Amino acid sequence: MAVLEPADARLQPSSRARVVARLGTRTPEGTTNVVLVLTRVERGGQLWIEARLPVLPNNTTGWIKRESLGGYNAVNTHLVVSTKRFTATLYRFGKPIFTARVGVGQSRWPTPTGRFYVRNKLTRYSSPTYGPLAFGTSARSAVLTDWPAGGFVGIHGTNAPGLIPGRISHGCIRLRNGDILRLAQLMLPGTPLTIV
């Protein structure tokens, strides 16, 4: 769901609960800021949405008032990345429809594990390091905390395909350019992402 207005995400579905994150309406890339819905609850006539948040610590969730969010958009895909097997597999309705070898973070800059989601898709940018296309995710580096724009982990192509598979990046998930282009035909922003 899109974040329509600056909103507080709280520990519990209550206006008195501690704020765990403050959400803006745009990502650092200028796209609409979206959250992944986990569940809903009504308390005293107020609808609350529990959502997965693009904040540190990774895997943070919080409760947001329904009126601060936009419409629901359902997705039927799920991307699973294994940092041990160096694979990315996309599932649609639970069935694998895509798989590719990947590069992940070096041991000093590990790709974070846990549950995240794909936030946006970037194209026609100027840096060949990221290949022809990149997806932004809600995952953030736990060590590169002073990285510009918040240290978000991307899923992108590369100008060094010979390094894949392996622990090669600053935390991002790298695919060979042909694979990232294939993935882009099958996966939309909003897709849940599990990194194991």
Place this chain on the structure above:
Amino acid sequence: MSELLTLDEVDRDGAIRETMAAIGDDSRAGFLKRSMLATGGIVGGGALLAAIASPAQAATANDVSILNFALTLEYLEAEFYTEAVAMGALSGEVLAFARIVGAHERAHVAFLKKALGTAAVPKPSFNFRGTTENQAKFKATAQVLEDTGVKAYAGQAPLIDSNAVLAAALSVHSIEARHASWIRHINGAAPAPVAFDQPATKARILAAVAGTQFITGTPAMTASGGSPAFTG
């Protein structure tokens, strides 16, 4: 004769009563029981709808515009009911209503898209602002949407060029009227409060729809240019 017609006044030769007897058990309980087991498919009306299933039938620009107006409203209703059923906040007859009417509206969308072909407007994005997530809000909103749909079709029907398009529009209009009566009954409102409905202009309908703020812009989840700032 009162303004509200009785069956005796309308069915002077008994033809209506004869037809009702031939249909058999048409009690509400029986209908709902069958509907709760339904898969959501639509039965009947195929011949009439097939008459307009070719885009060539909606050849005039005027009729294309009217059908696209109808399609936008049907997109809205179909998505409203689909989302309401998925949210899980409905129960009993309200849930049955949402399932059945949702299936009808999805059928209307499919039919209009087929009739319009490449001229069909794309489906907008929606934010139903919690009205699909609370049974009381759903019931009130459904009544407004169905009453609005009835007025919209009544307002456009006299403007349609093609007889085939008109016939199809009337076949949808009567179903929307049934939906309106049903939700009114669920809500404890008079199913048919007046003898003559007032049509509404397209401008008035669009203003009413805009007032709900249900139709939204599509979230911008792609970007071009610049350089990604990911960790790399």
